[in-house]
Amino acid sequence: xxxxxxxxxxxxxxxxxxxxxxxxxxxxxxxxxxxxxxxxxxxxxxxxxxxxxxxxxxxxxxxxxxxxxxxxxxxxxxxxx
Amino acid sequence: xxxxxxxxxxxxxxxxxxxxxxxxxxxxxxxxxxxxxxxxxxxxxxxxxxxxxxxxxxxxxxxxxxxxxxxxxxxxxxxxxxxxxxxxxxxxxxxxxxxxxxxxxxxxxxxxxxxxxxxxxxxxxxxxxxxxxxxxxxxxx
Numbered sequence: 001x002x003x004x005x006x007x008x009x010x011x012x013x014x015x016x017x018x019x020x021x022x023x024x025x026x027x028x029x030x031x032x033x034x035x036x037x038x039x040x041x042x043x044x045x046x047x048x049x050x051x052x053x054x055x056x057x058x059x060x061x062x063x064x065x066x067x068x069x070x071x072x073x074x075x076x077x078x079x080x081x
Numbered sequence: 082x083x084x085x086x087x088x089x090x091x092x093x094x095x096x097x098x099x100x101x102x103x104x105x106x107x108x109x110x111x112x113x114x115x116x117x118x119x120x121x122x123x124x125x126x127x128x129x130x131x132x133x134x135x136x137x138x139x140x141x142x143x144x145x146x147x148x149x150x151x152x153x154x155x156x157x158x159x160x161x162x163x164x165x166x167x168x169x170x171x172x173x174x175x176x177x178x179x180x181x182x183x184x185x186x187x188x189x190x191x192x193x194x195x196x197x198x199x200x201x202x203x204x205x206x207x208x209x210x211x212x213x214x215x216x217x218x219x220x221x222x
Binding site for chain 2: 043050055060069072
């Protein structure tokens with residue numbers, strides 16, 4: 001991780017078009033402004049992390065998904081066993 | 082669009098793989114898998130499969146969230162709408178990912194996958210406020 005100390009109104013440039021600027025430093029936290037091209041998603045880390053964790057527990061290897069699909073199909077049509 | 086005799090090669094449109102949905106930033110947790118297919122089958126309905134074609138080929142069971150929660154409504158931010166290249170009232174495909182734990186299953190209504198069939202682009206919504214659960218129990222089948 002790259003570590004910077006920035007004062008109010010100072011900024012960091014990432015890649016070729018992303019800027020993170022310190023807008024305000026207060027007792028409730030640091031207010032940050034992010035400028036990025038519209039196609040670049042920007043999220044609060046803990047929100048992104050929650051979705052990441054949910055995806056990881058929902059993801060299967062292709063073979064495992066086939067097993068689950070097979071079970072669902074058998075449940076749908078048990079007489080055709 | 083197929084090439085026809087006489088189409089100069091430089092003018093031929095580059096068609097995306099038919100059926101492949103592009104996720105420009107993958108999915109959270111699978112950022113390097115940028116290409117997926119949605120596989121539907123009559124005997125699987127109402128579930129579909131969302132299968133990654135790259136990296137570890139992450140594969141998911143999914144279902145339209147509107148089938149789980151009647152009146153399910155999530156508004157797309159203008160940024161997400163732009164990323165999907167979707168017009169204001171364009172019909173989109175909504176897929177909530179299903180987590181299977183033995184015989185129990187839950188569905189993530191909080192972070193649905195949204196696909197624009199026109200243009201075949203997709204993304205997963207990552208939103209701070211949602212009235213919906215990330216682990217809504219599915220009735221056993």
